[in-house]
Amino acid sequence: MTTADLRFELEDLYADYARLLDDGPLEAWPDLFTADSLYLVIPRENHDAGLPLAVMRCESRGMLRDRVRAVRETIMFEPRYLRHHITQIRPETPGPEMRVTANYTVVEVLQDELPRILSVGRYLDLVVRDTDGHLRFAEKRVVYDSVLVPNTIVYPL
Amino acid sequence: MTTADLRFELEDLYADYARLLDDGPLEAWPDLFTADSLYLVIPRENHDAGLPLAVMRCESRGMLRDRVRAVRETIMFEPRYLRHHITQIRPETPGPEMRVTANYTVVEVLQDELPRILSVGRYLDLVVRDTDGHLRFAEKRVVYDSVLVPNTIVYPL
Amino acid sequence: MTTADLRFELEDLYADYARLLDDGPLEAWPDLFTADSLYLVIPRENHDAGLPLAVMRCESRGMLRDRVRAVRETIMFEPRYLRHHITQIRPETPGPEMRVTANYTVVEVLQDELPRILSVGRYLDLVVRDTDGHLRFAEKRVVYDSVLVPNTIVYPL
Amino acid sequence: MAEPLVWPDGGITEVPYRLYTDPEVFEREMERIFCGRSWAYVGLEAEIPGPGDYLVTRIGNRSVVITRDQDGTVRGFLNRCAHRGVKLCRERRGNCRMFVCPYHHWSYDARGRLKGVPFIKGVKQQGGMPEDFRREDHDLPELAVATRGGVIFASFAADMPSLECYLGETNTAYFDRVFDGRELQVLGYARQRIPGNWKLMFENIKDPYHASLLHVFLVTFGLFRADQRSQVRMDPSGAHALLISQRGAQQASEHTRDIANLREDFVLEDPRLLDPVKEFDDDATVVMQTVWPNLIVQQQSNTLALRQIQPCDPGAFELHWTFFGYADDDAAMTARRLRQANLMSAAGLVSADDSEVIKLAQDGIEQGGAGKGIMLMGGRGTDDEPHMVTEVALRAFYRHYREVMEL
């Protein structure tokens, strides 16, 4: 059984994750990952079939930063608001290296449109205590059930 | 006031509940209930009016298993993914017998369709410490606000 | 770092907040606020642009009660069910005065209609230990991303 | 219509798919079938026991109010204010003497007659309605109402035949079998929005052929089998039908081998799910009655339910279930009805097959290109048949449909 403090530290990690994506600054979001982290956004059908193709694949914190910079400077997209709900945050194993699963939904609001569900699915994460003492994601697999994507996923999920 | 450990144990019970329904194995889901548990999925209008009719009524763990087997072997339905969000998990009373309330939403994804809300409502539960020391549901009332069901509820909510 | 008990007390405050709005009694909802509390429901575009206009602005618990009474006695509206999900409840600062942020979604069910997202956004709150020892909201800013409101917001969010 | 609809050569053995998708056909159905010369089910007397009690429901695409007036008579009217069209009643159920529109508080009595118009004479000699304004010119369309055995039917047509002659002898008799005068007790409601054309629901219930194949659960537990004793009976018009059958045992037979995934080894861990007791005088264990244009009366073992069909558009309808028992049921019987309800409605171990297959039918039909369904099982006739290997009730339904729709 993990201790209460660790559980709350974990809850806060996910809260920070959500806030940085929904309210920014997006530039700070990669700092929640370890330097050599793996970040995947993968459709559930691929995940279940053992197919490797992900729609986002970042194999280092640097690649996360490149993705963020592209969102900021090169990708053309309509303005939108996003809002995360991350629930059932469940550490499978105690200790410094934790397998954590959680469910998520991201609601998208395009200008002058009604809110809609952009993506729904689960996180399959590996959370570690980094050298500086902070909890960080060493792996984050975003497995989305909403296989048919409503147009575009611009921001990370 | 319940202790932290008990709260997290409770959170984990609900996380396991969601995971077994969303990601399986469905067969393990009845084990979260006591042998003589009561499980109801009931529209809010019936619940509020004191009408007993539920769309799912399992009066024992055996009946839960019969329901699961029917889903697996006899019911014909389109493939779908489901995802739970269970929030505001609130134990009303401390101790071995806990009245617990929570809010839930289940998002449904049919093949090649966009995600939609299948059901939204609250759980009115009785959680007990079972003989083997595990927390289990002695009662679970799923009271759904979404009275008009979008087609079919195949899996338990 | 806040203590576990305080965290759970906080979780329960938000659970009670959701339950009183979704399941009532609505009349008890203002008691979750301090006598001179500030409650705002404000579109994200105004909040971000520094524009003060809120669609609900209650500058005291009395004004909250006036709002509740109007809902009960004077406003004409179609019957509806609402359901909150409040997640990523994040106390920014420990101690008796806590800045707390959280994400929320409110799902609305109108009679004989399918469920839909009424509002999605975040709470920017100030939670204090009131004279009687209870945690209460001294400030609550409901900043909604769903700028285009689907018809009417009758109940507080 | 855009291009006139040409019915296929097969006549009532063939149904053009356009009937399930064309908005103009749908409009015509609302006018002629639901809001025309038919008795539509609207509720139970037990739901509005006292004076002033009312309920709001839908006939076709129109909202209606059904209420009991101060003399105890059941009345009904269109739920639309005569002033500027506002939907008067917002609650599903309630009690009131007068129905007051929220917009300008025009008020109507139990028959929809306009009784009050605020400021009709103006205020301080100013404004108000013109001299020649006569309240009685603005009553709401009143519905004809008929009740039998506690069940309420209503019609937009003023000159309807009696319910008995509308149903015909046989269907009246079986209707009375369930609604035998005992006081009814509502056990609860279930509501679904099914993404298919409303006729697919009737086709489904009038079709005993599918039951012994699609419903593996039924067959597995011998609740319904192709080799059971059974009959299909219609009224003379073909509008209504009865499927009557008698429960068999849980055993394989030459006629179950067709069922791909029959589960002979499926034994219930908790048999209370299925512990039917005989409660009617005949041998029938299942009687499914379809009443034109919007009702299904179901007696499946001890589950008693009314299903009301409310069309939304060509591709969707709402199905509103009312489960009931009798006021004199003992606790054991009520418990039995509630447990057996697991087989029915939105999460029904059996009816889930139907709502799912109806969606698949609509999905298949909407693929476009010309197309038609065929209904040849049991031949081409429309007469009663003493078995369930037939689509005769569907043919009879479409014979009547074509008459009413003039298609």
Added chain:
Amino acid sequence: MAEPLVWPDGGITEVPYRLYTDPEVFEREMERIFCGRSWAYVGLEAEIPGPGDYLVTRIGNRSVVITRDQDGTVRGFLNRCAHRGVKLCRERRGNCRMFVCPYHHWSYDARGRLKGVPFIKGVKQQGGMPEDFRREDHDLPELAVATRGGVIFASFAADMPSLECYLGETNTAYFDRVFDGRELQVLGYARQRIPGNWKLMFENIKDPYHASLLHVFLVTFGLFRADQRSQVRMDPSGAHALLISQRGAQQASEHTRDIANLREDFVLEDPRLLDPVKEFDDDATVVMQTVWPNLIVQQQSNTLALRQIQPCDPGAFELHWTFFGYADDDAAMTARRLRQANLMSAAGLVSADDSEVIKLAQDGIEQGGAGKGIMLMGGRGTDDEPHMVTEVALRAFYRHYREVMEL
């Protein structure tokens, strides 16, 4: 149209429900009313104070860009690239010299004139536009723009009369009452999508009859009462209207008894919610002005707001609220305006009644079958009236509507 629309015999006292549901009527309204010979409200000068500032809004079903050019003149053009139709501007507000389409970077100036076409001459002597391609043939449709008191109006018609003669004398005078030249300060926005036909919004605001009945909150606190001093005034065309009234006291009267659920005992726990101060020279406490085709100017005690109507389809419109005050308001006045805003917009203690009743009206109207609403309160005339027990402004509106729509 499919079947030509026949107007009922009652003329402007009767409105056929088809006007609220027919897509062809809607298309015609977009063309003739919103994108035809009318001055549509598009924003405030205070929203684009500097050169290059722009805002994007909608006139009817068309997206338009309103911007201030480098000389400070307000300009407008259709927000659709001349190349392949892309919606040029994506942000609600911003600042730029040239408007660059994201697809191929064609660029337009403040008047929508095409100024840049990348690779127009090709690259390395290859490709590019043909010899006879002339940029000036591909300018975007420019809008006529008129401003008054800091309010911006635009039109797709080039030869519009002046705003003053469009509004007429009285409406111009009352318009100037609020927009008196003082600098405006935007307090914020609120936006709703209301599931009703856009005309229902105008009907609602032009109808003082409902205010004293539907709005229990208003009546309870004497903010609006059938027995108040008040008047309804139109411009000669009937397109625009003014509802002018004067606050009464919180007390019952013979004229409040009609209001079913008046709450005489309702006393505010925090009276700051309603502490109006007089700020205009006349006695009017409420002036509601409707300006054809898309604007409502509201002065309700100290709440000042513009409501812009953006139709979506026959069954829905967006309502965009801009709340404002004056640059010279003191803190107390600003606080007052913000508190009184509780009565208005998406969660308004008063306007919630309206958005809800508009949905109920659309729900009732869409039930199908022929039908029509009636507007006889206050007689059949269209002249100004010195009281609020009348639907005169609706009749005037539909008189003008029929002329413009040729229906």
Added chain:
Amino acid sequence: MAEPLVWPDGGITEVPYRLYTDPEVFEREMERIFCGRSWAYVGLEAEIPGPGDYLVTRIGNRSVVITRDQDGTVRGFLNRCAHRGVKLCRERRGNCRMFVCPYHHWSYDARGRLKGVPFIKGVKQQGGMPEDFRREDHDLPELAVATRGGVIFASFAADMPSLECYLGETNTAYFDRVFDGRELQVLGYARQRIPGNWKLMFENIKDPYHASLLHVFLVTFGLFRADQRSQVRMDPSGAHALLISQRGAQQASEHTRDIANLREDFVLEDPRLLDPVKEFDDDATVVMQTVWPNLIVQQQSNTLALRQIQPCDPGAFELHWTFFGYADDDAAMTARRLRQANLMSAAGLVSADDSEVIKLAQDGIEQGGAGKGIMLMGGRGTDDEPHMVTEVALRAFYRHYREVMEL
């Protein structure tokens, strides 16, 4: 159609916006283009390697089953039961010998031939099909199937020319360049629902003009530049096209100044995102092939993908991506393909620009009022061109489109 569509004078250099919004045009496109005389992409042989393997996909608005029969031949048929229209196959992929309809268990073989009808002879001498019922009259429409290099195409037309002569020489050659006989390995799928007309997707891919302007990421890293060596090649019919280009370096040039927001200083923190290796014999680094009516074959550096277009309605289509490599790829190459996939599909650093701009185009086009897009870049011709400053492939597409649609 309601009013006959009149094509603008500009001929194929002008496209009327009604083509993107009119439901009747859409219906006609489904009939004539997708379900007419065309070879539609339906999948890869690698997806159904063994006998009985099947996949379900869509051609136009029709669901089809593609399966490998017991002899190993690829077959296809319409996914709609002949009995009452039910969508037979519900799973995206699977394996079975016979296809059994869930409703009444009619069963079909790999060619859609009706093989089994339960109770066809009735039960106990009762019911069953009439004497003259012949199973073979109720086979499902079979599809013509052609395969090349492991790619499967199907057609509702029985008498199609060979795939080679359908594609034409050049397009066949480039098709073979990627599908060179090596075994393919599916790396995974991505699926999008894009709110735009399906033709906007083809316009986008056939348009090299936009790539050097819209795709700042491509230009920034020299992956695609207006001044690169490149060519646009069509087949004789104009239906298919090839965009072939050669990667440049990351440097500014006179031709990049047009790009408002080029990021010359953008250096990747992790360059592995872009580490292409040459894997084909020619110099082309990007080859985008569009195959009428529903396929895009993409070789962008080392990302290989097929994009299948499935129209939903005039305003939306689904885009189904299949990423693949070769069975003999080493781990490094697979890793490279997977990393470079970051540029493509639902979250593509490059293709996000396209799905977003397609929505903006549809939004702009749907604003109503007459309107047309223009395609004059590179002149008015439809011949191959050795550069990318041209819309020639769009003109060729619409030349063919008009022939097929007879518009």
